[in-house]
Amino acid sequence: MSSTGDLKNNLEKLRTQLRSIHYNGVFDVEAIINGKPEVFLPLLNYCILQFSKPLAKYFIQKGYIFHDLSDSKFIETVYRLLLNEFTYTPGLSVIYFLSNGFAERKIIFICDVIQHCKRKHNELVKAKRKSLYDKTKVKKQVPSNEEITAATTSMQCSSQVPDIAREPKHTVLVRKEPNLERQVCKQETQQRIAEDSDCSDISEDTILKIYDAIKEMGARLGESVTKLDDKVDKNLASLRDRVFLIERRVQTLEDKYSKPPVSVDASPNASRAESKVPIFQRVENSKSSTTLNVSRDTDEFINQLAQKHKVNL
Known part of the structure; x- marks a missing residue:
């Protein structure tokens, strides 16, 4: 007051x-x-x-x-x-x-x-x-641990019975493994819901859907990474082959130019005709013939290597 x-x-x-x-x-x-x-x-x-x-x-x-x-x-x-x-x-x-x-x-x-x-x-x-x-507030009835264990055991027993008339035994086991994994996840989820009352608003189907979605996303990511690795390996192999061919081509060119071939003409007429040609012209002719021979031999060698390694140049 x-x-x-x-x-x-x-x-x-x-x-x-x-x-x-x-x-x-x-x-x-x-x-x-x-x-x-x-x-x-x-x-x-x-x-x-x-x-x-x-x-x-x-x-x-x-x-x-x-x-x-x-x-x-x-x-x-x-x-x-x-x-x-x-x-x-x-x-x-x-x-x-x-x-x-x-x-x-x-x-x-x-x-x-x-x-x-x-x-x-x-x-x-x-x-x-x-x-x-x-x-x-939705009050959901959560089954007891004994009911969950009994239901899970019966599901596992029914899923483990093989169909011998249709498929071999090992195929049936491989096919049933995802179901067993999902059942284990289902049992763990139900136990968590039973222990924690605050999570009673979340349905079991929603949790399983989220788990399946996460698992599918992980599988997709793994496939994408595998594809990228394969692509990178292919590109690296192609680059190695190309580098190898280029190195061999450079080495071939260096060998050809370091040891130029000496052409000897035994005919006396050719020597007389060559003696009448000026010196600088004879030098130019010899260089051109040498270059043509080197380039022709190098191209043939590179093509053979490309066919051997199956690389497109």
Whole structure:
């Protein structure tokens, strides 16, 4: 309860409290300062009956009647409600509240009523939300560990019976391994659900779907990595072959140029004809013939290597 002696501060506090409960009615400051009851009665009626529907319903269920009452009966009912529900005793009697004056005490009284109503409203809303959550929460029946073990054992026994007339024994075993793995995962999932009650909202099928999706993604990633490795190996082999051919070609060219062939013509007529040709022309002719021979021999050697290694140059 606020203390008296500061009318302006208490008036501002009343304005703030009314704003917090979304009061849109008339706020006559002059009438409030004069302590007129016809201004405070609508404020009190709004706090009790119009501010919160759950709160008004709660008061009506408790047996408090507010309709078709005179002002004095209405104030008496409100005083009895405050005493029974909130153990709050007003500082003004009914007669003083319905008379002019005592503005500051009336302001403090309305502020206290607003605070009590807000607190009760929050309690009712919280309790209602909790009850709705309990009703809408799905309660799933989790099987016991013995039932899970018995069901899993029967499934494993039925899955391990081979069909000898159709397929060989080792093929049946290989085919049944994923089912066994999935059954083990199913058993572990059910045990976790049974141990942890907070995970009861997650269905078993959802967990198995997530597990299968993760497993499939891992298999796809493994296949992609394998394909990339094969492609890289092929490219490296091709590059090695090409580098080898280029090195041999360079080596062949170096050998040809380091030891140029010496052509000896035994015919005397050829020597006489060559002697008549100028020296620089004979040098050029020898260079051109040497180059042609080297290039022809090198191309033949490279083609043979390419056919041998099956590389397209």
